Amino acid sequence: MSAGILDALQILTKPVGEACAEATRCTQSGALVAALRSNLAELEQRLRGEPRLKEVPGFQHRVRQDLEWCGNSKDPTWAFVQECLVLLLALTRHLTHLLESFRSERDPSQPCTPEAAPPLPPDVLSVAQQKTVSAALQFVVTLGLCPYLSPGVGIALECRSTFGAAVAAAVDRNVAPPPDRRLLTTTFAMLEISEASSVATLVLTRHLGDILAGLCQLGYCPEHPEEGRAEHSKVVSMEERTECRKALQSLLGKVYQPIVIKELLILQGGPKQARGPPAGVAPPRTPLAHAPPWLRRLCGQLLSERLMQPNGVQAVVRAILEGAGGSAGVQAAASDWKKCDAVARILAVCPQQSLSVESYYSQVCPQVLDLLHFRDKLTALQFQRVATCAAFTMVQKQPELGRRYLLAPLFAPLVRCRDSAEGQDPSSVQEWELTRCVEDMYKVCVVGNSSCPALLTSLEDILPVLFSLYCFTKRNVSHLRTPCQEILLWYLSHAESPEALRSLKRLCILSGPTGGVSPGFEFLPGSEGGARLAPKAVCSDEDDALYEKLAAEQWRVECLVQLLAELKDSDLPGGFFLELLKELTSWAVEEEDEEKVEQEGTGSSASTLLQLEERLWGRVAGQGQRVAFLQVLASMCERLSHTHLLRRPVQVVEFVEAMLQRACVGLAHGSGGTVETQSLSMGMGLVATMLTGAMELSAEDYSCMSHLLQPLDQISKQHPEPVIQELASDLRATLATHGAYCPDTVTQAAHRWKPTKSSHSVPEAHSKDPHQTVHNVPTKHSQTAAMERTPTTQPSFGPPIDHTNSRTPAPEVQTPGPRACGSSTGEPHDALPSKAFTECLLEACDPDVPTKAMALRVLTGMVRQRDAETLRFQDKVLTLFLDNLEHDDSFVYLSAIEGSHADEPHATVAS
Known part of the structure; x- marks a missing residue:
């Protein structure tokens, strides 16, 4: 029986013959009408004479008895559509009956063996049979559904192919039944055909948009005259309109949601077309017509309902981004990211149909976070882009709701680690929760890389x-x-x-x-x-x-x-x-x-x-x-290093200002000493160096230096040493005049603290020390020993920190490394030291404490780097270190200790 019905459909939908084409060369619409009549006549003739089709007329008759709309029509296109619908309904009903019998006769108590193939259901169609059914469905939709849609509802036939205009001209609207009745008949027949599992895929994957358009027009088109359609309310009753609305909701609920959303977006139509494209610009292939207002509102409402359902956000994203990853090239990739951003903006906007913004956020925000958890690489990248962009937009628009429904669930595992109480089950914060939390935070913050106050505030709490x-x-x-x-x-x-x-x-x-x-x-x-x-x-x-x-x-x-x-x-x-x-x-x-x-x-x-x-x-x-x-x-x-701590001149000035402020506090309390004097000398010498052209200063730098006037004035009046008083007073005058007045004391101080070759390599030498354990916590005994001596740790440059007037590190200028202080190879053992190395030794003997300490640290770095010249004169260097072990200043003392043990593993200087 199924084979006979399929043969009848094949006869009905076969291409037009050459004789018919020769007889109707006048117009395309005329050729189409002639072909339809010819195929109808041939089918009727073969149903009477061929034995293999003898059961088809009886089955057709039983189907027609159940259909109220089936009757004779003077329009050949509608007569052809009716015949196709009758055969398709007969086929689907017969296949459904066979499938029910197959399921009832099958004995579930006797399962198949693992190696045996499962039995083939009787409703399965071959590739050729599917092609025949698809052709019949195409004729039904083209001749019985699309011509009766209102302008702007769905995609017009003229936009689908060049033959669409001929199809529209071949339809006769002036004979019974009326257009809306024909649309109602075709739409509900297509819905019944889609109930058969073997045919449903062919219907819903190719013609879902047309069926949705028909149901929307039949169920929601206003009853008032619109665009010349005043007869709608006279043809379709209110009960039928209600039935169409129910059928629309049922169809939307059972079809794969990304496909539904994609079809609704198409049905929503495009923007208004102001004018045609400019000269020389080709128009788009299939521009979407501007949908009527009622249809745009309806599609927006239906899309909002799809969005707010479980997994609705994922469905919307898949509908818009489906196939985006298949394109190649930089422009295609940029287009894909633009689509992701567009979807994110759509998700961030609360629809009008929502009860409130809060209810919308409570439903959508968890789904936005779920987009971060996909494992497929391409899908994860696109969904992650949508999720991060949507999250930032939602938090920016509604900070309070964004923190409550988006950021709070995102940071929840870390918050529970902070707020857990004594005796709480540690399994409450699982390993996978912490891992997912950190990964999601990384995607939102680092990969998204868009900051907003609400996100930074929430992150600060769990930092x-x-x-x-x-x-x-x-x-x-x-x-x-x-x-x-x-x-x-x-x-x-x-x-x-x-x-x-x-x-x-x-x-x-x-x-x-x-x-x-x-x-x-x-x-x-x-x-x-x-x-x-x-x-x-x-x-x-x-x-x-x-x-x-x-x-x-x-x-x-x-x-x-x-x-x-x-x-x-x-x-x-x-x-x-x-x-x-x-x-x-x-x-x-x-x-x-x-x-x-x-x-x-x-x-x-x-x-x-x-x-x-x-x-x-x-x-x-x-x-x-x-x-x-x-x-x-x-x-x-x-x-x-100093390049990290003091990157700009303003920071250097602030560094000196802090030093001078501490000196003023010490002077006010009556404290003072050698270390304080040397620190002041260093700080003021640093400012003098900046003022005498060591670096280019801007107006901002001079403005910042004006803060030094008050502490310099206090030091010039209260410091016990006349030299410091004079330097502070002269430096204050130089600052006040922006360098226009520069006494000799300021110039001498700048020259005295001008960086030399021997002081260039301190940060590098220190950072390259292979014996330092920066990342290791000291052992218990070393920790205890460190606690017993004072001070526990000293900075890498500058004077030490004490309890009365703490010292601060002095910045240096970074230039090439310590090899500049001496020759590397090729010099005889008894050769004289180089000028740079000699200057370094002289500075190590300087009575000025910071100069001495800096030189000792430079020598330490040169020893660690096994500088050739330093190794040749290791006796002199070791003597310098040993002489300074009795020094009163703790920084000099520690520098000497460090230098004397700098190369112990190699048994060189320390030996």
């Missing part, structure tokens, strides 16, 4: 937890190390300077609560290379517990300094360094205030033991904070 995880990954092998580092660097690079400095202080435990991992918990290695949160092991030994605490704090500081070392093109390290130096100035004032309060409290009889205890605990906490502060400052001076 200590992320930094704790980063410190853990630095000590262990973990794939989370790089993304954690990149996220931290991204935040520090994009945050405003005050927020970034505040975050740095929190990370190194210098201000306020750290906000790190909850007390009693710690990160441990995960089974998949990540990290997991687990209760911290209790240490019974107090000494071991104290050591672990100190080691962890030192490791956090070292990790922070390593992060700052990565910010090579940023002023943030220098800003943080200057912020720490300014803190030193306030210490003396705070100590003075504490002494006054203590004296007042001691002399007052009203002071209770509780108040005294609180005051003492406060002082202990303050001292601990200062120790941590000194540790951070010392690590920065030791690990970071």
Whole structure:
């Protein structure tokens, strides 16, 4: 039976014969009508005479009895459509009956063996049979559906092919049934045909847009006269309109959503066409007609419903980006990214049909985050671009809702690490959760690379937890190390300077609560290379517990300094360094205030033991904070070069200003000494060097230098040494005149502090020391020994830091390395030292403390690099180091110690 119906369809849809074509050469529409009549007549004749088709007429008759619309028509196109629909309905009903019988007769208790193929269902069509059915469906849609759509509804036949105009001309609208009745008949017949599983794919993949257009027009077209269609309300009843609306919703719900969304976007139409394309520009192939207003509103509503369904966001993205990755070339790739950005902007706009913006965000934001979790490379890149762009746009438009529904779920695992309580099950934060959280943050922040205040504020809250995880990954092998580092660097690079400095202080435990991992918990290695949160092991030994605490704090500081070392093109390290130096100035004032309060409290009889205890605990906490502060400052001076800390002249001026302010505080409290004098001499000599043409200064630099006038005036009046007073006064006059008046004292100070070849290589020599353990926490015994001596750590350049008037490092000018200080090879052993090496030795004997210390450190670097000239005169160098071991200044003393042990593993100088 199925074969007979398919043969009948093939006869009905076969190409026109040559004789018919010769007889109707007048017009294309005439040839089409003649071909349709010829095929109808041939089918009728063969149904009567061929035995293999004898069962088809009876089946056709039974189908026609169930159809109210089936009847004779004077329009040959509609008669042809009716015959096609009857045969297609007969085929689908017969295939459905065969499939039901096959399923009922099959015994599920006897499963097939693994090697046996499953039985073939009886409704499966061959390739040739599918081709016949597709041709019949094409005729039905072209002749029975598209000609009756209103202008702007769907794609017109004229836009599909050059033969479309002939098809439209062949249709006779003036005979019964009316156009809307024909549209209603064809649409519902196509819906019934699509119920058969073997034919549904052919219908819905090729003609879904036309069926949707017919249902939209039948169910939602206004009843008022529009564009000459006043007869619509007279043909289609209200019950039929309601039935069309239900059929539309049912069809939209059961078809693959990306296909539905793509067809709705096409049905929504294009923009208004103002005029034709300019001369010389070809028009687009298939421009979308401007849809009527009612259809645009309807499509917008239907698209919003698709978007707000489960996985609706993914469906919209797939519908628009489907096939975008198949194009090649740079222009095609740029077009693909533009599509991604366009989809993101669509997702960020709340539709009018939504109840509220909050309800829309609550439904869409989780789906936007799900776009970050695809594994397919090409799909992941496109979906990630859409997700990051949509997230930034949504957070910018609605910061409060964006934080609640987008950023809070994104950061949730890290927040739970911070807010977890004692005794909580550590499995509440799984390894995969932390991994996904870090990866998603990396995609949104680093890859997306678009900052907004709401995102930076939310990230600042969980930054200590992320930094704790980063410190853990630095000590262990973990794939989370790089993304954690990149996220931290991204935040520090994009945050405003005050927020970034505040975050740095929190990370190194210098201000306020750290906000790190909850007390009693710690990160441990995960089974998949990540990290997991687990209760911290209790240490019974107090000494071991104290050591672990100190080691962890030192490791956090070292990790922070390593992060700052990565910010090579940023002023943030220098800003943080200057912020720490300014803190030193306030210490003396705070100590003075504490002494006054203590004296007042001691002399007052009203002071209770509780108040005294609180005051003492406060002082202990303050001292601990200062120790941590000194540790951070010392690590920065030791690990970071001057090119990192003082990148611009303004920062150099701020550095000198901090030094002068501390000197003024010391003078006000009556403190002073050799080290203070040398520091002042160095700072003022540095400013003098800048003013005498060592570097080009701008108006901003001079404006910043004006802040030095007040401390210089105080030093010129209060400092006990006349030389410092005179230099401060003359330097103040030079600053006030912008260098127009420059006394000899300023010129001499500039010449005295002008960088020499011997001081050029300090940062390089220090950074290349192979014996330094920058990334390793010291052992317990070395930690204890370091705590017993004072000071614990010294900076790599400049005077040391003490409790009264802390010293600060002096910047140097970086030029070629230490080989400039002496010859490399080829000189006889008893040859005289070079001029540069001689100058370096003389500076090491200079009574000026900073000059002596700098020269000793340069010699240390030359020893470590095994400079040939230094090795030839190793006895003299060793003598210099040993002579300075008795020096009063701690910085000179430590430089001498470091130099005398610089090459111990090689047994050269130290021997």
